[in-house]
Amino acid sequence: MKIVVIGGTGLIGSRLIEKLTEQGHEAVAAAPSTGVNTLTGEGLAEALTGAQVVVDVSNSPSWERDAVWNFFTTSTANILAAEKEAGVGHHVALSIVGSERLPKNDYFRAKIAQEEIIERSGVPYSLVHATQFFEFVKGIADEATRDGEVHIAPVRFQPIAGAEVSENVAKVAVGEPLNGRLEIAGPEQRQMDEFIREALQALGDSRTVVADVHARYFGSELEERTLVPGDGAVLGRIGYLEWLKNDQGK
Numbered sequence: 001m002k003i004v005v006i007g008g009t010g011l012i013g014s015r016l017i018e019k020l021t022e023q024g025h026e027a028v029a030a031a032p033s034t035g036v037n038t039l040t041g042e043g044l045a046e047a048l049t050g051a052q053v054v055v056d057v058s059n060s061p062s063w064e065r066d067a068v069w070n071f072f073t074t075s076t077a078n079i080l081a082a083e084k085e086a087g088v089g090h091h092v093a094l095s096i097v098g099s100e101r102l103p104k105n106d107y108f109r110a111k112i113a114q115e116e117i118i119e120r121s122g123v124p125y126s127l128v129h130a131t132q133f134f135e136f137v138k139g140i141a142d143e144a145t146r147d148g149e150v151h152i153a154p155v156r157f158q159p160i161a162g163a164e165v166s167e168n169v170a171k172v173a174v175g176e177p178l179n180g181r182l183e184i185a186g187p188e189q190r191q192m193d194e195f196i197r198e199a200l201q202a203l204g205d206s207r208t209v210v211a212d213v214h215a216r217y218f219g220s221e222l223e224e225r226t227l228v229p230g231d232g233a234v235l236g237r238i239g240y241l242e243w244l245k246n247d248q249g250k
């Protein structure tokens with residue numbers, strides 16, 4: 001099958017291209033660095049010619065409110081219009097577990113809009129909702145740092161290795177469209193402040209982690225289960241410490 005991966009040069013996309021290629025598919029990375037810009041439409045029609053499946057794992061270079069909104073709404077509309085022209089039969093997109101629970105958050109709001117455009121498009125689709133990637137854990141701590149202390153809400157947290165996200169997205173891409181969503185998460189659910197404290201220790205980072213019920217996650221307060229999946233989620237096998245030891249940077 002020809003499978004076009006929008007964002008195929010990114011963290012999830014590059015591994016996805018590897019996995020699909022290993023399985024014998026013609027996996028094509030579409031990104032500005034390969035001459036495809038989904039915001040302007042440049043190169044999109046050419047890239048999609050002959051494709052059966054399009055997987056969108058792109059990300060907005062800016063998370064500023066208007067920029068991220070414009071990225072996910074404009075790109076998604078452009079991709080779906082090009083898919084209709086090319087006769088693509090399956091659109092797969094990667095979103096975030098709990099996106100619908102944080103509609104006031106600038107980034108999540110844009111992801112919700114992305115999903116609504118896909119659901120309304122008429123193109124058969126699958127939405128994969130992943131929890132936070134292990135690769136993103138230090139970024140969460142950095143964003144939550146105030147005067148040298150990391151303020152994290154004591155809520156449930158179940159991050160997953162990026163490689164396992166790519167693996168699951170690859171499975172969905174070659175399957176029948178779900179016309180719905182699949183949730184994926186890491187093997188272990190923990191309290192977020194405890195997880196981040198242990199992760200920073202393992203990374204040799206001496207910052208103190210403070211459990212703070214009002215700590216904001218990229219601008220938004222969290223409830224107990226905002227970031228974790230419901231029943232029926234597909235769970236990964238790799239724990240954070242094992243990932244840190246074996247897989248980081250691969």
Ligand SMILES: NC(=O)c1ccc[n+]([C@@H]2O[C@H](COP(=O)([O-])OP(=O)(O)OC[C@H]3O[C@@H](n4cnc5c(N)ncnc54)[C@H](OP(=O)(O)O)[C@@H]3O)[C@@H](O)[C@H]2O)c1
Binds near residue numbers: 031
């Ligand atoms: N971080 C998390 O914990 C998390 C959790 C759940 C879901 N997600 C979702 O996972 C997805 C992928 O994230 P990631 O971390 O793998 O992203 P990433 O590493 O930042 O990669 C972003 C990709 O998007 C491409 N891109 C940027 N602007 C583009 C444009 N105008 N047209 C086409 N492609 C463009 C980039 O291409 P270049 O290389 O050419 O710049 C790159 O391939 C995102 O949609 C995110 O919402 C993330």
